[in-house]
Amino acid sequence: MEWAVATAAFLASTVEFVEAFTIVLVVGVTINWRSALTGTLAAVAALAVIVAIFGTALVQYVPIDVLRMVVGIILILFGLKWLKKAILRYSGWKALHDEEAIFEETMADLRARGETITPRLHPFAIALSFKSVLLEGLEVAFIVITFGSNAASVGNTRIAGITSATAGALVAGLLVILAGILVRSPLKRVPENTLKFIVGIMLTSFGTFWTIEGFNGSWPLSDAFIPVLIVIYLLASFAFVSWLKTLKRNQQSAVRPQAALATETDEVHS
Amino acid sequence: MKVVLAIYNFLVGDMIILIGVVITLLVLALIFTLPFLVPVQAFAGYLLIIAVLLVLGMTLSREVRGR
Numbered sequence: 339m340e341w342a343v344a345t346a347a348f349l350a351s352t353v354e355f356v357e358a359f360t361i362v363l364v365v366g367v368t369i370n371w372r373s374a375l376t377g378t379l380a381a382v383a384a385l386a387v388i389v390a391i392f393g394t395a396l397v398q399y400v401p402i403d404v405l406r407m408v409v410g411i412i413l414i415l416f417g418l419k420w421l422k423k424a425i426l427r428y429s430g431w432k433a434l435h436d437e438e439a440i441f442e443e444t445m446a447d448l449r450a451r452g453e454t455i456t457p458r459l460h461p462f463a464i465a466l467s468f469k470s471v472l473l474e475g476l477e478v479a480f481i482v483i484t485f486g487s488n489a490a491s492v493g494n495t496r497i498a499g500i501t502s503a504t505a506g507a508l509v510a511g512l513l514v515i516l517a518g519i520l521v522r523s524p525l526k527r528v529p530e531n532t533l534k535f536i537v538g539i540m541l542t543s544f545g546t547f548w549t550i551e552g553f554n555g556s557w558p559l560s561d562a563f564i565p566v567l568i569v570i571y572l573l574a575s576f577a578f579v580s581w582l583k584t585l586k587r588n589q590q591s592a593v594r595p596q597a598a599l600a601t602e603t604d605e606v607h608s
Numbered sequence: 609m610k611v612v613l614a615i616y617n618f619l620v621g622d623m624i625i626l627i628g629v630v631i632t633l634l635v636l637a638l639i640f641t642l643p644f645l646v647p648v649q650a651f652a653g654y655l656l657i658i659a660v661l662l663v664l665g666m667t668l669s670r671e672v673r674g675r
Binding site for chain 1 (some may be wrong): 609618619620621622625626629635637646649652653656657661662663664665667668671672
């Protein structure tokens with residue numbers, strides 16, 4: 339088992355599955371559970387086919403050096419995207435993901451369409467849950483394929499990497515479903531931003547490592563440099579969060595006196 | 609065009625990150641191709657780390673300035 343790969347896939351999948359679960363829950367509660375689960379199962383099957391086809395093709399036909407470079411670059415792009423969002427949310431520049439608000443909003447949309455509880459399979463309900471699980475799951479499939487195909491350590495085959503990543507994603511999916519059955523409401527307590535932050539750090543660190551290896555370059559300490567990369571990016575991200583928080587505070591304290599001045603001027607004129 | 613846009617949004621969705629990473633890769637390609645830059649190869653990893661952090665800092669700064 340490739341634990342680093344499985345952990346990254348588990349954390350990334352948890353974030354995405356929580357988001358998909360919210361929509362499936364709305365469909366289940368508003369229309370019916372048969373349609374919600376049919377759409378979900380169809381999307382899971384589609385994702386499994388995508389992982390199987392692309393994962394096998396990458397492992398079988400692409401040389402490891404080329405794969406490392408391409409996957410490294412893609413992981414840097416993907417990791418920076420996640421990290422940027424997480425840093426902006428931590429520092430208060432972007433609103434935190436609110437599953438309860440999304441749940442209420444989607445439910446209001448469905449009711450506005452005139453959808454009501456029905457026992458039969460409902461095409462719109464199937465399509466909605468299929469779309470939400472497929473779209474959120476695509477990012478997971480992408481991480482499973484890229485991360486997994488590249489991460490096999492010495493002695494393991496490259497398929498072992500994909501198997502580990504798939505296992506991590508499956509465990510996350512099962513845990514989200516289990517939590518959803520127990521809670522029966524949007525999973526708002528899952529620390530989505532923290533998970534996104536950790537995954538962003540992991541993707542960027544592994545992406546940086548593999549890009550240089552793809553160029554046939556080397557790192558001091560070899561594979562043992564990956565934890566060093568993680569620490570570097572972690573410290574830098576904390577510094578960015580602190581910098582952005584200070585900017586936010588400065589912006590707010592600059593706005594307050596202006597607002598007070600405007601109120602005083604209004605009072606004088608009136 | 610829609611497909612390209614969809615792939616761009618799925619992968620990165622941020623022009624600063626995309627351009628920054630592409631420029632960094634071009635520099636790395638030069639370092640690992642040109643013979644007179646061979647001595648720099650030992651520092652390529654550190655250059656990549658600095659470039660990644662610069663790109664992150666620039667995109668965050670742009671986001672903040674935009675609000």
